[in-house]
Amino acid sequence: MDFGDTEDVARFRRRLRDWLADNVIVPEPGEPEPMFLKRWHQVLYRGGWVGLAWPKEYGGQELGNVYDVVLNEEVGAADAPDAPRIGYLGRALLQWGTDEQKDRYLPGLLNGDDFWCQGFSEPEAGSDLANIATRATPGEGGYRITGQKVWSTYADYADHCLLLARTGPADGRHKGISAFVVAMDAPGVRIRPIVAITGESEFSEIFLDEVAVPEAARIGVEGDGWPIAMMTVAYERGAADVGYLSKFGAALQELRAQSDLDDPAVCTELGRLEVHYRVLGQHVRRRLQERESSDALPGPEMSVDKILMTSVDQALHGAALRLAGPAALSGQVNPEWLRRYLYGRAASIYGGSEQVQLNIIAQRLLGLPR
Amino acid sequence: MSTAPHRGSLDGSDEDSLLRSTAGAIAERCRSGSSEAGDHLRCRAALADAGLLELRSRDEDGAPLATATQAGIVVEELARSTCGAGLAGTTIAAELLAATGAPDTGDAATVALRADLESWAEPGDAVVWDAAGAARALAVVDGSVVAYATGSEIAQADISRTLLATGSSRTLTAVEAATASRVITFAHLVLTADLLGTASGILDDAVAYAGTRVQFGKPIGTFQAVQHLCARAFVQVEAMRSSLVYASWLFDADHDRREAEEAALVAKAYASEVAVEVIEAAVQVFGGIAITWEFPAHLHLRRALLTARVLGGPAVLQRRVLSRSEG
Ligand SMILES: Cc1cc2nc3c(=O)[nH]c(=O)nc-3n(C[C@H](O)[C@H](O)[C@H](O)COP(=O)(O)OP(=O)(O)OC[C@H]3O[C@@H](n4cnc5c(N)ncnc54)[C@H](O)[C@@H]3O)c2cc1C
Numbered sequence: 001m002d003f004g005d006t007e008d009v010a011r012f013r014r015r016l017r018d019w020l021a022d023n024v025i026v027p028e029p030g031e032p033e034p035m036f037l038k039r040w041h042q043v044l045y046r047g048g049w050v051g052l053a054w055p056k057e058y059g060g061q062e063l064g065n066v067y068d069v070v071l072n073e074e075v076g077a078a079d080a081p082d083a084p085r086i087g088y089l090g091r092a093l094l095q096w097g098t099d100e101q102k103d104r105y106l107p108g109l110l111n112g113d114d115f116w117c118q119g120f121s122e123p124e125a126g127s128d129l130a131n132i133a134t135r136a137t138p139g140e141g142g143y144r145i146t147g148q149k150v151w152s153t154y155a156d157y158a159d160h161c162l163l164l165a166r167t168g169p170a171d172g173r174h175k176g177i178s179a180f181v182v183a184m185d186a187p188g189v190r191i192r193p194i195v196a197i198t199g200e201s202e203f204s205e206i207f208l209d210e211v212a213v214p215e216a217a218r219i220g221v222e223g224d225g226w227p228i229a230m231m232t233v234a235y236e237r238g239a240a241d242v243g244y245l246s247k248f249g250a251a252l253q254e255l256r257a258q259s260d261l262d263d264p265a266v267c268t269e270l271g272r273l274e275v276h277y278r279v280l281g282q283h284v285r286r287r288l289q290e291r292e293s294s295d296a297l298p299g300p301e302m303s304v305d306k307i308l309m310t311s312v313d314q315a316l317h318g319a320a321l322r323l324a325g326p327a328a329l330s331g332q333v334n335p336e337w338l339r340r341y342l343y344g345r346a347a348s349i350y351g352g353s354e355q356v357q358l359n360i361i362a363q364r365l366l367g368l369p370r
Numbered sequence: 371m372s373t374a375p376h377r378g379s380l381d382g383s384d385e386d387s388l389l390r391s392t393a394g395a396i397a398e399r400c401r402s403g404s405s406e407a408g409d410h411l412r413c414r415a416a417l418a419d420a421g422l423l424e425l426r427s428r429d430e431d432g433a434p435l436a437t438a439t440q441a442g443i444v445v446e447e448l449a450r451s452t453c454g455a456g457l458a459g460t461t462i463a464a465e466l467l468a469a470t471g472a473p474d475t476g477d478a479a480t481v482a483l484r485a486d487l488e489s490w491a492e493p494g495d496a497v498v499w500d501a502a503g504a505a506r507a508l509a510v511v512d513g514s515v516v517a518y519a520t521g522s523e524i525a526q527a528d529i530s531r532t533l534l535a536t537g538s539s540r541t542l543t544a545v546e547a548a549t550a551s552r553v554i555t556f557a558h559l560v561l562t563a564d565l566l567g568t569a570s571g572i573l574d575d576a577v578a579y580a581g582t583r584v585q586f587g588k589p590i591g592t593f594q595a596v597q598h599l600c601a602r603a604f605v606q607v608e609a610m611r612s613s614l615v616y617a618s619w620l621f622d623a624d625h626d627r628r629e630a631e632e633a634a635l636v637a638k639a640y641a642s643e644v645a646v647e648v649i650e651a652a653v654q655v656f657g658g659i660a661i662t663w664e665f666p667a668h669l670h671l672r673r674a675l676l677t678a679r680v681l682g683g684p685a686v687l688q689r690r691v692l693s694r695s696e697g
Contacts, residue, residue: 126657128585151658195663265685326486326679329527330497338527338675342668345653346661353657355595 003289004064012063013070019047020078033200034115034157041084041112050084051110054094058106065288068240073281076249083243088235089116089162092179092228095297096220105160105181118236119149119163119182119206120229126151127356129164129229130174134208136165138222142214143167145182148207151350155204156193158184162232163206168223179225181217188212197346198339227297234298236351237306240284248277248312251340255320266323273316280312300364303357310347310354317344377570380615381443389440392420393447401451410502410532413455417448423457423478426464426556434468438556439618442563449567450574452530452669456480458564458677459500462557463508469549469556472508472515472542481557482507482518482536487679488686491516491536497524498534499680507536510550515542528676530669548627555631557681558638559618564677565641566610569648572670573603576652583657596655603651606644613637632694639687642678649674 003009025043027036044050045059052067054060061067068083075083090109093102108114125131134147145165155161161182168176182189188211196202220228239245252273259266287305291298320337321328328337348354362368381387400413417423422444425436436444441461448457459480466481467474482491483499491497491509498507498520507518519537526533577600580591590596617633620626649670653660660667678684 121658124584126585127590128587131585197661197663197668199663321675322685326488326676326683329676329679330485330487330524330533335527342671345650345671346658348654349657349661354654355593355599358595 001286001289003285004066009066009070012067013074016049016071016074017078019049020074020080023047024078024080032157034154037081037084038112038115038157040081041086044084045111050112051086054090054106054110058094058102059110065292066285069245069281069285069288072240072243072245072284073249075243075246077253079250079253080246082250083240083246084112085242086110088232088238088241089118091235092162092219092232095231096179096228098216100216101181101219108159114159115154115157117152117155117158117161117184118232119152119155119161120233121151122148123150127353129233130177130226132164132166132177133170134163134165135170136167136178136180136213138167142212142216143180143218145180145188145208145211145213148205150205151194151203152206153203153350155184155206156191156201160184161206162219164225164229174226176223177225177229178222179219179228180213181219182208182211182213183217186211186213197342200339202343230299231297233352234300234302237302237309237357238284238287238298239280239305239309239312240288244309244313245281245284248280248316251316251320252277255316255323259323269319269323273312273319276312276315280308283308300360303352303360304365306351306357307354307361313344313347317341377611380611382439386440386443389436390443390447393422393444394450396420396422397447397451397453400448400453400455410454410456413448413453414457414503417455417457423460424464426461426468428468437618437622438559439615439622442559442614442618445560445563446567446570449564449673450571452568452571452666452673454502454530454532456500456502456504456532458560459504459507461560462553463504465556466508466510466515466553469553470515470543470545477505478503479517480504480507482509482516483680487676488682490681491518496536496539498536499531501532501534507534508542510545510553511541513547513550514544516540517542526676528672530673531676551631552627554681555621555627555634558634559614559621561677561680562610562614562617562634562637562641565638565645565674566607566614568670568674568677569603569610569641569645570607572652572667573600573607573648575666576600576655577604580655590655599651599655603648606648610637610641610644613640632691635682635687635691635694638682639684639691642682642687643684645674646671646678 023043025040049071051060052063052071053065056062072083086109093105109116120129122132136143136145161184163180163182164177165180166176167178188209190207192205193201194203235241256270259270261267317340321341324337363370378387378390381390396416425441426434428434445458462481463479480498480500482496484492484495485497491511496518501520509516516539518539521535521537524533524535580596580600581589583590614637617637620630620633653667656667659665
């Protein structure tokens with residue numbers, strides 16, 4: 001396997017490290033997390049660090065995929081905010097969008113001006129995504145969409161939603177689902193934020209009542225949205241695609257800085273976390289390299305990535321609560337570790353639950369009988 | 371609920387079962403309430419009416435009104451609905467007063483701990499734990515029972531219980547080391563019962579949910595992955611229960627204090643480690659809804675995370691168990 005020109009990568013890494021030393025931002029008092037992340041995304045974009053593997057015509061850099069890993073690693077090591085997670089929503093547009101759609105949506109996605117959310121899950125369609133009931137009825141010049149979405153992360157800040165709706169028969173399962181870009185300020189869209197386990201409003205319900213969506217906002221062929229959905233969730237399972245590699249790197253960095261490194265038990269625990277984190281990085285490198293040398297879209301192999309990513313997430317944040325000690329719980333220090341631990345519990349639920357990933361690995365990668 | 375028979379199956383006497391159902395009924399009402407302070411106080415009043423705040427008061431012969439086993443049953447039942455009425459703190463404080471013969475002023479008491487919760491309060495490092503309804507907090511400090519006045523509320527992770535700063539303190543009476551350590555043993559039993567209830571309460575709910583939540587056209591409880599999640603957690607709950615029942619029996623029998631002390635250490639060390647794991651499994655079974663504030667799963671998680679630390683977290687207790695079995 002060839003991981004690319006190491007000298008170029010090393011040069012890129014040095015340049016990025018220098019840049020990060022001067023450009024990392026911190027949240028303004030009271031600034032909501034998504035707005036802060038948006039601002040950071042824009043800063044990174046202006047620095048030329050976003051869309052490294054994306055086509056230049058939409059604001060990308062057309063570098064190799066491996067640069068995204070380097071970006072994640074350096075952003076993490078600098079204890080900077082998460083690398084932007086454009087990867088997973090943008091890919092559907094890049095793959096299936098018309099030229100007009102790409103011109104319309106991709107630049108804003110890459111430069112961070114537009115905030116996107118994902119409208120897949122519904123109350124009766126969580127793990128069983130093919131059970132969605134939200135309906136898009138064709139009419140003059142487009143569709144009317146009616147239904148309900150749930151758990152849509154940062155929907156209350158989003159400009160656009162990549163939304164799945166049924167255009168075929170109600171019992172069609174994964175046939176007859178179409179993908180749309182819905183403008184979140186369209187009449188008939190109502191958003192109800194849900195307070196998450198952390199106490200912050202993190203995700204929302206989206207109610208759609210006869211929302212008019214032009215035909216030009218449908219991605220791909222009518223009724224053929226399932227592969228789009230599957231590709232999107234496959235990307236959502238990649239640690240570099242969602243910027244989580246950087247998040248874990250930063251957390252480790254922070255944990256280490258506040259730990260008692262004279263205690264051998266602490267060192268053992270930190271060392272183990274470091275190894276697992278590094279392995280995740282190496283795995284992601286390999287995965288991105290494979291992507292480069294093949295035209296195949298990401299598929300069931302991304303479930304391996306998701307399981308690895310989740311295990312690092314949960315091991316890291318479980319250990320952080322132990323290492324930070326009761327102070328992280330009993331109100332003596334900033335409860336950030338608790339927040340991250342709680343959010344880490346969601347990692348085995350969102351983007352396809354742990355059990356569903358293991359089913360995919362067993363059935364589709366190992367070929368075990370259903 | 372389908373797993374209820376397991377819960378009471380080790381109850382030794384009719385009295386134990388009756389106590390469990392009385393406490394269970396109060397817990398059920400508590401569950402439908404909110405976690406507002408007012409609700410805690412209503413719950414506390416119900417507990418007081420049923421005599422459940424005085425389990426460890428002594429009768430005229432100096433015998434406790436209820437065994438440690440029974441106290442554990444009541445604490446477990448209330449913890450199942452993350453009741454914040456201050457029962458655990460009250461029960462431990464009552465034991466401390468009774469065991470030391472400290473003058474009981476009648477003011478409701480709970481316990482005072484170090485700010486990291488891992489041991490009794492120390493000079494300059496004291497908070498009031500499980501403070502709902504309490505007017506003072508007791509601790510063993512330098513060989514004496516010390517009473518602290520309560521101060522202002524401290525924000526912390528366990529929102530089902532109240533944590534307060536301490537005010538002025540005064541010494542009530544001297545306490546012998548052996549007595550102090552027996553109180554700690556009792557406290558470990560109460561805390562284990564609290565962890566057991568906190569974990570098994572939400573696990574039972576998750577099992578019930580798995581029987582009704584339909585995905586892919588069938589209840590998720592038909593998927594082996596979900597069954598195994600629940601089953602493994604149930605094994606941990608059963609083990610917590612076994613060690614609690616055994617350690618409580620040793621404590622009540624009172625013929626070998628050293629052994630009772632060790633058994634309680636083991637029970638608390640184990641529960642402190644696995645209660646959180648059981649609740650994490652339950653969260654996994656619930657899926658997205660468990661990641662919301664409205665849904666009670668996080669109340670269980672938060673409570674167990676903190677209770678696990680009270681009077682010794684897993685790391686501290688594991689080491690203590692090891693050092694004892696060396697000798
Ligand atoms: C923090 C967070 C953010 C999210 N963000 C978004 C978002 O932006 N957009 C969006 O569309 N959705 C989002 N989701 C929703 C997420 O995709 C769903 O929660 C997830 O798919 C699980 O669905 P569910 O919650 O309905 O759980 P269920 O599907 O009801 O699952 C409950 C339990 O059953 C198990 N289970 C289900 N089916 C099987 C099976 N076949 N075999 C074995 N076990 C099974 C699950 O593993 C789980 O343990 C988010 C969720 C969370 C928690």
